[in-house]
Amino acid sequence: MVYIGLIVVVIGFIFIRMYNSLIRKKNQVKNAFASVDVQLKKRYDLIPNIVSTVKNYATHEKETLTKLTEMRSKAINPNISNEEKIQLGKETKQMLGNIMVIAENYPDLKASENFVQLQRTLNETEEQISAARRFYNTSVTDFNNAIMMFPTNLMAGMMGFKEQKFFEAEEAERQNVDAGKLFG
Amino acid sequence: MKTLQEFENYYNSSLLPDIEPLEKERIKVKNRLLIVLTIIAVLGIGLFMLTKDNRAISIPVFIGLVMYSRIMKGYSLNFKDQVINKIIYFINSNLSYRKSSYISRMEFENSELFHSFNRYKGDDYVEGNIVDDEYLKRTGKTRSIHIEFSELNVLEDNDPWKINRTITVFKGLFFVADFNKNFKGYTKVVPDYKLNLFQGHNRVTLEDPEFEKYFQVYGDDQVEARFILSTSLMKRITDFRKKSGRKIYIAFKHNKIYIAIRYSENLFEPKVFETLYDFEIMKDYFEDLELALGIVGDLNLHLKIWADD
Numbered sequence: 238m239v240y241i242g243l244i245v246v247v248i249g250f251i252f253i254r255m256y257n258s259l260i261r262k263k264n265q266v267k268n269a270f271a272s273v274d275v276q277l278k279k280r281y282d283l284i285p286n287i288v289s290t291v292k293n294y295a296t297h298e299k300e301t302l303t304k305l306t307e308m309r310s311k312a313i314n315p316n317i318s319n320e321e322k323i324q325l326g327k328e329t330k331q332m333l334g335n336i337m338v339i340a341e342n343y344p345d346l347k348a349s350e351n352f353v354q355l356q357r358t359l360n361e362t363e364e365q366i367s368a369a370r371r372f373y374n375t376s377v378t379d380f381n382n383a384i385m386m387f388p389t390n391l392m393a394g395m396m397g398f399k400e401q402k403f404f405e406a407e408e409a410e411r412q413n414v415d416a417g418k419l420f421g
Numbered sequence: 422m423k424t425l426q427e428f429e430n431y432y433n434s435s436l437l438p439d440i441e442p443l444e445k446e447r448i449k450v451k452n453r454l455l456i457v458l459t460i461i462a463v464l465g466i467g468l469f470m471l472t473k474d475n476r477a478i479s480i481p482v483f484i485g486l487v488m489y490s491r492i493m494k495g496y497s498l499n500f501k502d503q504v505i506n507k508i509i510y511f512i513n514s515n516l517s518y519r520k521s522s523y524i525s526r527m528e529f530e531n532s533e534l535f536h537s538f539n540r541y542k543g544d545d546y547v548e549g550n551i552v553d554d555e556y557l558k559r560t561g562k563t564r565s566i567h568i569e570f571s572e573l574n575v576l577e578d579n580d581p582w583k584i585n586r587t588i589t590v591f592k593g594l595f596f597v598a599d600f601n602k603n604f605k606g607y608t609k610v611v612p613d614y615k616l617n618l619f620q621g622h623n624r625v626t627l628e629d630p631e632f633e634k635y636f637q638v639y640g641d642d643q644v645e646a647r648f649i650l651s652t653s654l655m656k657r658i659t660d661f662r663k664k665s666g667r668k669i670y671i672a673f674k675h676n677k678i679y680i681a682i683r684y685s686e687n688l689f690e691p692k693v694f695e696t697l698y699d700f701e702i703m704k705d706y707f708e709d710l711e712l713a714l715g716i717v718g719d720l721n722l723h724l725k726i727w728a729d730d
Contacts, residue, residue, distance in 0.1 A: 269643075272644050361602070361603075364602070364648055364651060365644070365648055367647075367648075367651070367652075368644050368645070368646075368647035368648035368651075369644045369647075371627075371628060371647045372643045372644050372647055374628070375626060375627075375628065
């Protein structure tokens, strides 16, 4: 009788540990996504500034700038899902990249102090996003491993935990953009 | 940075003619040392024969050590002025060299890389600004970062396990420079031991498998550690580790980067029994200095494309 009691206690203990570790991993994914979100927001906050600066010099690029502004208003809507956030983040990055390329055609814009400062801030934000994204992916790997490996997978199944998606790096990001070249 | 070929040309054209008096001094010092060595040997053997006691030898050995350091001191200082100083100036004329100074104890403690020591000394201090040549060429504007490094020898006299009388906490080159990104917390990169206990910070597991093979990262902010250790910096640190072939410790704090490179030997010291006319020996001094000064380029520290304060 005592032995059975002991076994039950041990099993109970193991279950609690498994449960807690899964919850911890799940929360870590959530926190990591929150830090990606904070960094993405920072980038969206830069957009009005970028638009107003570029507008003054690059008069023919209205369409691109309008698109960018639209993206921002979509992204800051609190009701969008995480997947949408990730997708919009990718698109915004691409659009901002386009603007930096466009800037090459406007020497006055490229030389303006304001624009150079904005570029620096943008570079830093991109690095912050990349850092947060990497942390998020590490947390997702941790979590996914736990819910697929025995024995935590049994528990994860009971708790209804599902595999989380990675925040993939864009091709451009993988190539380690040499942003230094942007400063002529 | 200068290439080895450039250094060889410099050595042949400028350094070699200048070190002739020093070479003469070296021969004199060498001869004096040989005489001292002979006397000590004779004295030691004589004393041992007389007393039949091993301990008797310690007296002439002690005298010998005192004489050795007295004879070497003057030569060593001259050597550093005339050889090391010139090599540094040749590599980068913006740098200044102070042979008897070293990185401040405060700076060393700031890095939080090594703890519990009671003796702190060093020499061969180099300091100055490294200008980004490529940026200067492209924009006509000057951009530079401040660096300093020196040799350090940090010891602890009280071994808690009482195995040795003194423990070497750190010996080698200690390098400090401005870092090109702004950050608030603390992050450190230490060699990967199977058992790294008591690091006092959270483990940060990074994605680069080669980097993770050599190092372990600890820090107080997971995202910030990744912001500092970008994919390209991890690669550059791994390459630097492979190039140097030494144990490397790196800390990031207060917008500075601290790099400790372990050496077992003393650096930038004269070799009195070998001629100064041998380029191979000069090459070693040059390469040790190049390794330290090359850190800026190797880790791309002068690339400042991020926001200012």
